[in-house]
Amino acid sequence: MAAPADLAWPFFDDGHRALVPQFERWIADELPALLHGAEDSLDAVHACVKRMVQSLGRAGLLRVCVPAACGGVREQLDVRSLALGRELLAQASGLADFALAMQGLGSAPVTLFGNAAQQQRLLPGVAEGRIITAFALSEPDAGSDVAAMSSTATRLPGGGWRLDGVKTWISNADLADHYVVFARSGEAAGAKGISAFMVDARTPGLDASERIPVIAPHPLGTLRLTDCRVPDDALLGEPGQGFRIAMGTLDSFRTTVGAAALGFARRAMDEATQRAHARRMFGRTLADFQLTQKKVGEMAVAIDASALMVYRAAWTKDVQRVRVTREASMAKLFATEAAQQVIDGAVQLFGGLGVVQGMTVERLYREIRALRIYEGASEVLELIIGARTLEAAAAAGRAAPGAAA
Ligand SMILES: Cc1cc2nc3c(=O)[nH]c(=O)nc-3n(C[C@H](O)[C@H](O)[C@H](O)COP(=O)(O)OP(=O)(O)OC[C@H]3O[C@@H](n4cnc5c(N)ncnc54)[C@H](O)[C@@H]3O)c2cc1C
Numbered sequence: 362m363a364a365p366a367d368l369a370w371p372f373f374d375d376g377h378r379a380l381v382p383q384f385e386r387w388i389a390d391e392l393p394a395l396l397h398g399a400e401d402s403l404d405a406v407h408a409c410v411k412r413m414v415q416s417l418g419r420a421g422l423l424r425v426c427v428p429a430a431c432g433g434v435r436e437q438l439d440v441r442s443l444a445l446g447r448e449l450l451a452q453a454s455g456l457a458d459f460a461l462a463m464q465g466l467g468s469a470p471v472t473l474f475g476n477a478a479q480q481q482r483l484l485p486g487v488a489e490g491r492i493i494t495a496f497a498l499s500e501p502d503a504g505s506d507v508a509a510m511s512s513t514a515t516r517l518p519g520g521g522w523r524l525d526g527v528k529t530w531i532s533n534a535d536l537a538d539h540y541v542v543f544a545r546s547g548e549a550a551g552a553k554g555i556s557a558f559m560v561d562a563r564t565p566g567l568d569a570s571e572r573i574p575v576i577a578p579h580p581l582g583t584l585r586l587t588d589c590r591v592p593d594d595a596l597l598g599e600p601g602q603g604f605r606i607a608m609g610t611l612d613s614f615r616t617t618v619g620a621a622a623l624g625f626a627r628r629a630m631d632e633a634t635q636r637a638h639a640r641r642m643f644g645r646t647l648a649d650f651q652l653t654q655k656k657v658g659e660m661a662v663a664i665d666a667s668a669l670m671v672y673r674a675a676w677t678k679d680v681q682r683v684r685v686t687r688e689a690s691m692a693k694l695f696a697t698e699a700a701q702q703v704i705d706g707a708v709q710l711f712g713g714l715g716v717v718q719g720m721t722v723e724r725l726y727r728e729i730r731a732l733r734i735y736e737g738a739s740e741v742l743e744l745i746i747g748a749r750t751l752e753a754a755a756a757a758g759r760a761a762p763g764a765a766a
Contacts, residue, residue: 372672413460418490431484440675444620451624455728467494495537514544534582548601555603577727619696626700633707667696
């Protein structure tokens with residue numbers, strides 16, 4: 362299931378290799394019972410994610426989401442640990458991957474930009490699975506164009522802030538105990554006038570009851586903020602730093618979305634190859650046909666290339682400690698698009714069985730789709746990668762076309 366050969370690659374150390382059997386044990390021992398009835402209703406999906414977060418916390422696996430000072434596995438948030446965890450969980454269940462991913466995404470702004478007191482308030486509970494988190498950035502008219510957001514944060518004369526507006530497509534809405542909310546605080550126009558706040562789900566004026574059903578089980582909803590008051594120490598970083606906080610968080614988490622896509626693709630490959638060997642037709646097996654071998658060959662290349670891009674981006678962030686906007690965008694773009702192709706190929710190899718409800722490849726086909734949209738749609742990522750590549754070329758002095766070397 363995992364990719365033991367890949368773990369020998371120089372991107373990983375012994376700490377990463379030790380994590381793998383821990384995740385595998387949880388998947389074998391705990392996950393089957395947790396998934397029972399999960400898809401029956403929206404309430405069941407919510408309840409399942411809550412149970413999963415608690416169980417992952419008890420098993421110590423959510424420690425990959427926080428730094429050591431707050432109970433984490435490494436001194437700093439380690440993208441390779443998160444990526445490995447997501448890859449392994451995604452091979453088994455999209456919901457399990459989601460439970461881990463949101464504990465990371467919802468708390469990362471605090472890990473990366475919060476002060477020590479803010480970190481101690483939230484992160485130990487995140488690692489233990491006691492506090493479920495969410496990341497509230499998108500709005501009905503500000504998804505890809507985040508800087509167009511219109512929710513407001515108004516400083517109150519007696520101290521604290523008042524939040525008003527609507528955030529939508531929020532994972533873990535109506536389930537989270539804690540939200541990081543981004544709102545326009547007005548220091549400047551556009552991206553430079555946004556701030557980020559830590560908001561307890563019980564704060565009066567916060568309504569998360571409106572749910573959004575989607576094609577694969579996923580707790581998702583809309584957040585309405587009406588005269589929602591938070592204290593001064595809810596502010597993360599400085600006023601006006603919210604866009605930087607959001608993008609800094611996504612620089613780490615886009616790589617892990619690629620890792621989840623890689624996990625889905627690996628599972629689809631396992632399913633497809635087993636089916637190809639088992640299915641008899643025209644006096645042979647499906648695997649005996651050259652067209653099948655070509656398709657499987659393409660899938661294998663896509664999976665290995667995805668793995669290399671995901672691990673490269675994670676390693677660069679963890680070890681070189683530099684900005685990885687370009688590498689993370691490449692990893693997410695390539696791995697999610699490749700996984701969609703791999704999974705589609707697996708469904709095709711299954712024939713009619715591939716579209717039957719309850720088949721693993723049918724579930725994967727639904728689960729992969731949203732990954733090409735959230736945390737930067739593929740088109741947005743292409744623009745980021747293109748812009749960064751052109752900037753780098755200009756900085757390297759290669760802007761003059763045709764100049765002799
Ligand atoms: C399952 C799911 C979970 C999510 N979870 C969260 C969450 O936890 N927190 C949160 O804040 N948000 C979350 N989102 C929101 C997600 O980040 C947005 O859906 C995404 O950013 C796209 O925004 P939009 O839906 O408004 O689409 P739009 O911004 O309207 O974009 C629509 C499409 O336009 C295309 N496009 C965009 N920009 C360009 C361009 N410059 N040129 C050409 N084409 C372009 C893309 O194909 C894009 O898909 C989630 C979404 C989904 C589906």
